[in-house]
Amino acid sequence: MNEQEFLQYVQSGGQVEVTNWMPDDYRAKLVKFIEMHGNSELMGVLPEREWILRAPTLQRKLALTAKVQDEVGHSQLIYRVVEDLGKPREQCLDDLISGKAKFHNVFHYPTKTWGDVGVIAWLVDAAAIISQKALLKCSYAPYARIMKKICWEESFHILHGRDVVLTLMNGTDEQRELVQEAVTRWWGPLMQFHGNPIPKEEDPMYVWRIKSQGNEEARQQFLDGYVPQIWELGLTVPDPKLRKSDDGVWEYSEPDWDELRSVVTGHGPRSQERLDLRRKAREHSAWVRQVLLAKAA
Amino acid sequence: MIYEVFRQERKGQPFHHAGSLEATDQTFAEAYAKEFYGRRGESEALWVVPREAIIEVEDFADELNRNYHRVDGYSLREKLKEARERAGRALVARDR
Numbered sequence: 283m284n285e286q287e288f289l290q291y292v293q294s295g296g297q298v299e300v301t302n303w304m305p306d307d308y309r310a311k312l313v314k315f316i317e318m319h320g321n322s323e324l325m326g327v328l329p330e331r332e333w334i335l336r337a338p339t340l341q342r343k344l345a346l347t348a349k350v351q352d353e354v355g356h357s358q359l360i361y362r363v364v365e366d367l368g369k370p371r372e373q374c375l376d377d378l379i380s381g382k383a384k385f386h387n388v389f390h391y392p393t394k395t396w397g398d399v400g401v402i403a404w405l406v407d408a409a410a411i412i413s414q415k416a417l418l419k420c421s422y423a424p425y426a427r428i429m430k431k432i433c434w435e436e437s438f439h440i441l442h443g444r445d446v447v448l449t450l451m452n453g454t455d456e457q458r459e460l461v462q463e464a465v466t467r468w469w470g471p472l473m474q475f476h477g478n479p480i481p482k483e484e485d486p487m488y489v490w491r492i493k494s495q496g497n498e499e500a501r502q503q504f505l506d507g508y509v510p511q512i513w514e515l516g517l518t519v520p521d522p523k524l525r526k527s528d529d530g531v532w533e534y535s536e537p538d539w540d541e542l543r544s545v546v547t548g549h550g551p552r553s554q555e556r557l558d559l560r561r562k563a564r565e566h567s568a569w570v571r572q573v574l575l576a577k578a579a
Numbered sequence: 580m581i582y583e584v585f586r587q588e589r590k591g592q593p594f595h596h597a598g599s600l601e602a603t604d605q606t607f608a609e610a611y612a613k614e615f616y617g618r619r620g621e622s623e624a625l626w627v628v629p630r631e632a633i634i635e636v637e638d639f640a641d642e643l644n645r646n647y648h649r650v651d652g653y654s655l656r657e658k659l660k661e662a663r664e665r666a667g668r669a670l671v672a673r674d675r
Contacts, residue, residue, distance in 0.1 A: 355618075358600075362599055362600060365601070428597070435619075
């Protein structure tokens with residue numbers, strides 16, 4: 283099979299296993315994409331981790347701890363897939379900590395109140411699950427298979443997020459205000475989350491069928507699924523242009539692509555602080571790795 | 580060492596490949612597999628197998644073209660059509 287035949291194979295729905303031949307460019311794109319996903323799962327727990335000690339009830343504390351454990355578990359599974367493609371986990375972590383590798387924009391922002399925790403688990407996880415469900419059809423089969431488990435757990439998290447949000451909305455005016463402020467804070471990053479609306483045919487991740495949908499398709503799906511849910515609770519979305527046109531397409535103000543670029547290259551409000559924490563955690567746990575590796579040798 | 584994990588969702592169902600994990604020995608492999616694929620009661624049982632113990636077979640050469648034990652060795656459609664037509668004709672002839 284040559285590169286052209288391989289391309290036709292994946293474009294007609296063919297899937298590839300770890301032992302199969304694949305073009306170097308395909309392998310490189312897979313590593314880049316999947317590694318960023320792994321990084322995002324690992325970094326994504328940090329904003330929520332900040333609230334474990336401040337959770338309002340024991341039940342919430344346990345639920346949030348479980349969610350954090352799930353997300354770290356996802357990063358373990360995902361790095362394993364990257365390792366099989368040729369990039370060792372240690373190198374992924376080195377590149378993450380040095381700022382060479384990226385992670386999703388939404389994990390570079392602060393969490394100001396418990397309202398943020400609800401909105402993250404509800405809307406950020408909802409945006410993420412739309413991208414992740416599209417990966418169930420990924421041309422690289424080992425990645426598609428672990429995505430089944432990941433999507434299943436993510437839908438759990440959305441449930442948890444909705445429960446937190448609904449509890450606050452049924453509470454006091456002050457609590458409702460917390461949710462509204464969080465929606466207002468997160469709307470910009472959420473609209474940037476699925477990336478710029480380049481036609482999918484020009485997106486190399488789509489060309490190789492690593493992703494099965496375009497960026498704008500994903501954003502439209504998010505808006506269609508969640509804006510009505512936001513509105514029905516009496517919450518306001520901070521975009522006066524947001525409306526569903528007669529042909530069913532959502533219109534919205536242009537997301538701030540400069541902000542997205544700056545944030546994902548490590549210039550977000552919490553980028554460096556969170557990377558520092560990851561760096562320290564890695565140093566503190568070095569002895570565990572040494573013991574285990576010595577045992578293996 | 581790399582281990583492949585297969586999981587069974589309910590009793591009696593086949594085991595499906597779930598993913599792989601890296602562990603220094605069997606004890607850790609078992610512990611990781613439980614954490615990754617059995618924490619929420621989503622699995623009835625797991626098979627944790629060292630990757631190198633798996634024998635992969637991908638080449639199914641059929642030099643003798645033994646199509647009699649494959650589905651494509653039996654093209655019933657044409658034959659059934661012919662048989663139905665014959666039966667139809669026989670019926671018409673009888674009724675005449």
